[in-house]
Amino acid sequence: MSSSPLSGLEERARAARSWPFEQARNLLTHLAKSRVPDPREAHEAIALLNAGDIDGAWNRFPALNRPVVFETGYGPSGLPHMGTFGEVARTTMVRNAFRALTGDRWATRLITVSDDMDGLRKVPDGVPNPEMLAEDLGKPLTVVRDPFGTHDSFGAHNNARLRAFLDSFGFDYEFLSATEAYRSGRFDATLLTLLERFDQIQDIMLPTLGPDRRATYSPFLPISPSTGRVLQVPTLERNVSKGTIVFEDEDGTRVETPVTGGRVKLQWKPDWAMRWTALGVDYEMSGKDLIDSVKVSSRVCRALGGTPPEGFNFEMFLDEAGQKISKSKGNGLTMEEWLRYGAPESLSWYMFQSPKSAKKLHFDVIPRATDDYLQFLAAYPTQEPDKQIDNAVWHIHGGAPPETTSPATFGLLLNLVGVANAADKAALWAYFGKYLPGATAETEPLLDRLMGYALNYYEDFVRPTKVFRTPTDKEKVALLDLAERLRALPADTTDGELIQTEVYAVGKAHEFEPLRAWFGALYEVLLGQSQGPRFGSFAAIYGLEPTIRLIEDGAAGRLVGT
Structure with missing residues (x-):
């Protein structure tokens, strides 16, 4: 056709x-x-x-x-x-x-x-x-x-x-x-139409109101000529040919005013x-x-x-307890708060996802939203065009997503901040300078922005909740085995997959069932938290020798209380 x-x-x-x-x-x-x-x-x-x-x-x-x-x-x-x-x-x-x-x-x-x-x-x-x-x-x-x-x-x-x-x-x-x-x-032409059809509008509005409000309701809210206030008062008379209404002002006088020219506004x-x-x-x-x-x-x-x-x-947003967000209660997450800890793109991603489903809007959704955004952005260039158009980043960026993503996830950056005890971006860039030779804030602007967000988020939310534990005897042996295997790798290794292979091998050799129990031990003993990044990628950026020292400190229980 x-x-x-x-x-x-x-x-x-x-x-x-x-x-x-x-x-x-x-x-x-x-x-x-x-x-x-x-x-x-x-x-x-x-x-x-x-x-x-x-x-x-x-x-x-x-x-x-x-x-x-x-x-x-x-x-x-x-x-x-x-x-x-x-x-x-x-x-x-x-x-x-x-x-x-x-x-x-x-x-x-x-x-x-x-x-x-x-x-x-x-x-x-x-x-x-x-x-x-x-x-x-x-x-x-x-x-x-x-x-x-x-x-x-x-x-x-x-x-x-x-x-x-x-x-x-x-x-x-x-x-x-x-x-x-x-x-x-x-708005004048439409306001005059409303004046002409006043009774029709009242027939629609009055049944939606309680008896007290119904008795005095008018769609027109006149501006008082004496006080300048917006008045919720009855319309006493209407003159369609003149385009006016009559109401009682705050001082008791009857006032005739046009419904045009900004002399009245309407109920919402x-x-x-x-x-x-x-x-x-x-x-x-x-x-x-x-x-x-x-x-x-x-x-x-x-x-x-x-x-x-x-x-x-x-759907509406919910707070941490599952209650509806209310400006008067102040129980939600403000724009300023999100943008202190997360990129605008991550907020757009959160708004895109399932708008007809209620979602929690609290600080703990920011890291996941950020990394989900990065995952969708990384996937975009590899997708067929008919899949790209349904990717969230197509909508977030008006059909033209950035061509590159961040080489590190937000979760990884949070852990790097903690383990490296980084106080600023410069400390983090010192690690990435080795992992990504030649990389700078200018060549990796998204990564640079994420560093700032990660520093803020770690200081306010992660550091206060970290709890390190001592390893079990089985975990201690496995940790020391991992340290030895990493020491056998070339000292300048930045291959996260190679390191990850060794991490998997240790978990299997020491018969952790399920294998995720081994990764849980790594996170709880070495990072002081129940979840963490892909360990090989983390070690590649943090550096092989510092990672080995971290593992040995964790195996010895020296991280507990830090």
């Missing part, structure tokens, strides 16, 4: 099974159904799009050929956090998959909206000048004074932090301030629906906790004459 042959990338994208491509294909069907109103014609459009005939679909149905809009939202009452990163990262993955699926011929936009017209509900913890914020409670965040003294408002301050945050990860997005959109008139569920309609949003994902909210906002969107976007609900 296609009018022109598909590119290799498009062919692979059509067959790809990873979740961003599933979402991209769902979006393609959504576009046909939402932009081609006749069901029979929509079915024809879907057939053309599924066959890869984008040009044919556009020629047959010109309404299809306008940019595809992705959206994410941000509440600027606090700093950007893990959820902010996850939502933008995952949406970007779907956007990149859509580009591949359509041969990058379909224009796309990612709009990140800051809900900065919301009223400040409480004074956040840990900010300067809290008394100033307390005086501004209830006012739009873009009116609340900036306690840091760096921007025109608290909202502007946090918006700047958001943009710097997203820019640091290289995201391609358009920033939209809700305040600017309301005040500029960008109608606001969400209004944005979808006004901006023509085609795709937005959200957390599982917002499933009911998506349903309600979708009904409001339809009442406004819009089409709810395609999307899916991702």
Whole structure:
């Protein structure tokens, strides 16, 4: 059916099974159904799009050929956090998959909206000048004074932090301030439609509310002309022809105000629906906790004459005890904390994996996430193209992963830091200078970054938990045998596989059953932990002679208490 042959990338994208491509294909069907109103014609459009005939679909149905809009939202009452990163990262993955699926011929936009017209509900913890914020409670965040003294408002301050945050990860997005959109008139047409269909919106919203809230609820939140606060008050009168509502101000006076020009904002569920309609949003994902909210906002969107976007609900993160992460409880892992101990790529890998499954978000997931990322990156060049496109690193790096990976795992670096008692990168590079002659921070930038993360992680989490033990008689004999076998190797050996062969041979010669009990002994006696890196690789980097001394110290019990 296609009018022109598909590119290799498009062919692979059509067959790809990873979740961003599933979402991209769902979006393609959504576009046909939402932009081609006749069901029979929509079915024809879907057939053309599924066959890869984008040009044919556009020629047959010109309404299809306008940019595809992705959206994410941000509440600027606090700093950007893990959820902010996850939502933008995952949406970007779907956007990149859509580009591949359509041969990058379909224009796309990612709009990140800051809900900065919301009223400040409480004074956040840990900010300067809290008394100033307390005086501004209830006012739009873009009116609340900036306690840091760096921007025109608290909202502007946090918006700047958001943009710097997203820019640091290289995201391609358009920033939209809700305040600017309301005040500029960008939302006016949809706000007037909502005023006209006020009763329909109320019929949708009121059944979702408790009796007390239902009695005073209005989708419109007027800005008080006397105090500047965002008011949750009933709408007393509506004048559709004038585009106004009447409400009672805080001083008891009745005020008539336009619903346009930023003089009112909307309650959040109608606001969400209004944005979808006004901006023509085609795709937005959200957390599982917002499933009911998506349903309600979708009904409001339809009442406004819009089409709810395609999307899916991702699972929430859990803390170490399996409890839902809560910003107010502070029981999660912050962005700053992850980026102190792990590379941004490892965080993107964690966000990519199983977004519909609840995952623990705690410090102990960082080493595994880092090494899993490195494993996928190392595998990428050896895979067939149809496998590469489903590899997580294809999505993490927008289809262009780095050509090289780190020569050492994060787990190995952690052990090298401990055994070498390294205090800085220079100490670690001294070992790698022998293992990888000519290697420097410039030639191995990923390894250099990982060293910094490993130093931080070891000091804060590994060192306090190390417990060395003395070997059993059987283990002691095996350790001394291993030392002798390694001493028989050439002193300048850096062949990790050769060393690993000797380690295996000792374990078998001394009849460790299962063999993993031998490796467990190596880790517990020599490294003070229950698990460790591939021992041959570790010894190759640490050096043969220092490894032999370490083994002899462990066999003699001299590491206990260190």
